[in-house]
Amino acid sequence: MNMLKGGTIKLVGLLLVAVAMSAYGVSDKERVAIEERIQPAGKSCMEGDNSCGAAVASSGGAKSPEDIYNTNCMACHATGAAGAPKMGDTAAWSGRLAQGMDQLYANAINGFNGMPAKGLCMSCSDDEVKAVVDYIVESSK
Template structure:
């Protein structure tokens, strides 16, 4: 038998085997419970007059500086990614602090060089950004 014939024979056997396995797996998922789970509704519609569904609690008040830092700032300022000064590295922060806190705040809020505006925390208030800066400078 030629090499091409052997290849085609092996390919056909592989295809039949693969289809058999797929069929077996598919058949295992045909139980009533599996079907019910697959066709179950993923949501519901609120109709006037029905009891309203409770909504998720929305945090009230500003987030603490450490919470903002840990969520949005730490990724770059703990590793030095994109040229970010590392938190706790006094030498890296010295020239930035020398420009004044207003400049630090402006760069953090508006973005500067590799620093994205608000450090990608687009729902942070300016006060939360200032709190994150204060936290970072305290490290």
């Protein structure tokens, strides 16, 4: 019985080594192809190549409300940190919505208790902050 157990463990060990070896058995040519495929969008684009211009433009242009939310607001509003109303938490937002969108905008722009002015996105315009508030509210109804 004991011998059988030992043998089984060895067999499993050998199988793992074989799997690991085959995973690394990628030829240089394949490796280069894989590296090219996993390069970040835009990096492998040649200058003047229009086929990939869109991907490049989207990383440099105006920030979308979703981008700003992910960068500046999520830390608190996804977790409820510092008592922030969580995005998607209908109950937490319904009372706030009752005071009207203008008040929500103003509190987001100027700050309000634990809510820092503009959620600390100092490069955001007032309109950008308003658009993010719309985005959060739309996702929390």
